[in-house]
Amino acid sequence: STLKIVKTTPFEGQKPGTSGLRKKVTEFQKPHYLENFVQSIFDNLQGHQGATLVLGGDGRYHNKPAIQTILKMAAANGFGQVLVGRDGLLSTPAVSAVIRKNKAFGGIILSASHNPAGPDGDFGIKYNAGNGGPAAEKITDAIYASSRTISEYRIEDLPDIDLSLLGENQLGAMKVKVIDPVSDYADLMEHLFDFSRIRALFDSGLFSMRFDAMSAITGPYAREILERRLGAPSGTVMRGEPLEDFGGGHPDPNLVYAHDLVEIMNSASGPDFGAASDGDGDRNMILGRKFFVTPSDSLAILAANAMLVPGYRMGLSGVARSMPTSAAVDKVAERMGIECYETPTGWKFFGNLLDARKITLCGEESFGTGSDHVREKDGLWAVLFWLNLLAVKQQSVAQIVREHWAKFGRNYYSRHDYEEVDAKAAEGLMQHLRDSFGTLQGKRFGALQVKQCDDFSYTDPVDGSVTTGQGVRILFDNGTRIVFRLSGTGTVGATLRVYLETYQPDPSKHDMDTQQALAQLIQLAEEVGQIRARTGREQPTVIT
Ligand code: VG1
Numbered sequence: 001s002t003l004k005i006v007k008t009t010p011f012e013g014q015k016p017g018t019s020g021l022r023k024k025v026t027e028f029q030k031p032h033y034l035e036n037f038v039q040s041i042f043d044n045l046q047g048h049q050g051a052t053l054v055l056g057g058d059g060r061y062h063n064k065p066a067i068q069t070i071l072k073m074a075a076a077n078g079f080g081q082v083l084v085g086r087d088g089l090l091s092t093p094a095v096s097a098v099i100r101k102n103k104a105f106g107g108i109i110l111s112a113s114h115n116p117a118g119p120d121g122d123f124g125i126k127y128n129a130g131n132g133g134p135a136a137e138k139i140t141d142a143i144y145a146s147s148r149t150i151s152e153y154r155i156e157d158l159p160d161i162d163l164s165l166l167g168e169n170q171l172g173a174m175k176v177k178v179i180d181p182v183s184d185y186a187d188l189m190e191h192l193f194d195f196s197r198i199r200a201l202f203d204s205g206l207f208s209m210r211f212d213a214m215s216a217i218t219g220p221y222a223r224e225i226l227e228r229r230l231g232a233p234s235g236t237v238m239r240g241e242p243l244e245d246f247g248g249g250h251p252d253p254n255l256v257y258a259h260d261l262v263e264i265m266n267s268a269s270g271p272d273f274g275a276a277s278d279g280d281g282d283r284n285m286i287l288g289r290k291f292f293v294t295p296s297d298s299l300a301i302l303a304a305n306a307m308l309v310p311g312y313r314m315g316l317s318g319v320a321r322s323m324p325t326s327a328a329v330d331k332v333a334e335r336m337g338i339e340c341y342e343t344p345t346g347w348k349f350f351g352n353l354l355d356a357r358k359i360t361l362c363g364e365e366s367f368g369t370g371s372d373h374v375r376e377k378d379g380l381w382a383v384l385f386w387l388n389l390l391a392v393k394q395q396s397v398a399q400i401v402r403e404h405w406a407k408f409g410r411n412y413y414s415r416h417d418y419e420e421v422d423a424k425a426a427e428g429l430m431q432h433l434r435d436s437f438g439t440l441q442g443k444r445f446g447a448l449q450v451k452q453c454d455d456f457s458y459t460d461p462v463d464g465s466v467t468t469g470q471g472v473r474i475l476f477d478n479g480t481r482i483v484f485r486l487s488g489t490g491t492v493g494a495t496l497r498v499y500l501e502t503y504q505p506d507p508s509k510h511d512m513d514t515q516q517a518l519a520q521l522i523q524l525a526e527e528v529g530q531i532r533a534r535t536g537r538e539q540p541t542v543i544t
């Protein structure tokens with residue numbers, strides 16, 4: 001028989017983080033490294049015999065060999081069929097859409113999102129369940145436990161499948177169906193948004209946009225949807241060819257890493273609307289001409305205007321945001337009389353709320369927004385939502401945001417990242433903060449008084465599961481706060497994230513520079529966290 005049972009020994013540290021297992025490519029290239037993790041996933045599934053698995057990745061370096069390996073392991077582990085994107089490509093939201101459409105058993109996504117790619121870059125792998133969403137913590141914990149005791153894995157010793165051709169192939173007893181990575185997803189978008197209205201906006205000749213795919217996965221999706229189905233002129237999509245090393249770039253759609261787009265949007269004759277997505281297509285950045293929309297504001301604005309979009313005409317059952325995300329959406333929920341849930345960072349915590357229909361929209365400050373249409377955040381979805389709003393409202397991006405602030409107040413908000421700091425120093429900083437809770441409680445800093453400080457923990461309202469240690473919060477009056485967290489997606493050292501927020505209801509004070517509006521809080525974060533002394537950094541690596 002072609003079935004091989006290969007003896008192996010565990011690797012250290014195959015612990016899924018905020019979004020799956022992310023490591024250097026060189027780590028994944030070690031013999032058995034990928035195989036051990038994939039077998040650890042399969043060993044924690046039940047009822048997958050004969051079932052369908054969805055498989056695809058963001059096309060980064062090592063995607064191709066990894067896909068072939070996983071196909072052969074899926075066959076050896078009894079799956080009946082794998083749906084795989086042509087050339088092994090599928091964006092993260094597209095995997096979610098394909099799982100749901102085909103009622104598949106689950107899916108595997110190969111991506112390290114916005115982390116740089118190439119032989120010296122990062123790679124990643126994540127398991128999604130039958131609802132299309134990232135596996136819950138219970139499952140990722142079980143996968144990690146299996147990876148620590150694994151002694152063998154199963155793989156079919158068969159030739160590679162040609163993934164460049166659409167259609168069905170046989171791999172041992174298992175079918176491999178190569179699917180168009182774009183069409184199911186594009187159809188879903190057409191179903192949610194008013195494409196004829198958006199098309200009319202482009203046809204008017206009075207509106208232009210630029211979408212930066214950052215040489216990552218969204219290029220083919222954006223070209224099909226924006227340029228073909230919606231009739232935007234060709235060239236609307238920039239850097240639309242997915243490259244294995246993302247063109248050497250850092251496909252993180254923020255003001256720092258999408259600076260080409262930012263420059264285009266900042267010119268006086270620039271386009272009316274600009275957007276970008278990340279490596280695996282689940283993030284979005286929204287820009288107007290000379291205007292940046294913070295992701296937290298974007299979520300709030302989508303929620304406030306959802307009824308203008310066909311897919312959400314019936315209203316929202318509720319909304320959710322991750323804890324560090326600004327409370328702008330809370331204000332909208334309050335006004336609408338719907339529930340707003342506060343979850344830990346990472347999309348896996350939204351899954352239960354979406355499945356239970358407690359929420360319709362959700363989002364994170366880290367350029368992630370989504371809805372119940374899939375179980376991942378969705379970059380192009382957010383862009384189309386904005387396009388639909390622009391087409392209906394016939395206003396500029398800046399006008400829409402300013403009107404929103406005037407109505408709901410403005411949450412001045414910023415995140416300061418200190419990347420690749422010494423892991424021990426970062427842990428020490430967090431521990432120091434936790435040790436300070438007693439002395440901080442009630443303490444006054446000028447006009448600010450600490451109302452509460454804690455390490456955020458979350459009880460899932462659907463299944464009652466508890467997740468602790470999700471970030472240190474220092475809460476002041478009126479929604480002013482500082483949050484400290486360590487990233488769970490980095491692969492080198494530690495990344496410290498400091499989230500700063502203050503609420504300003506007065507419209508006459510909505511035109512301040514964000515960093516200036518937060519200056520006192522930034523100062524306080526330094527004082528309380530001893531950031532400079534402990535990390536050796538004079539300033540953040542990235543400010544968003
Ligand atoms: C970051 C973001 C988080 C997001 C996660 C995955 O996690 O802060 O909001 O869900 O990335 O996004 P962390 O642990 O580094 O802060 V993606 O687009 O990288 O899948």
Ligand code: CO
Nearest residue numbers: 113278280282
């Ligand atoms: Co991503």
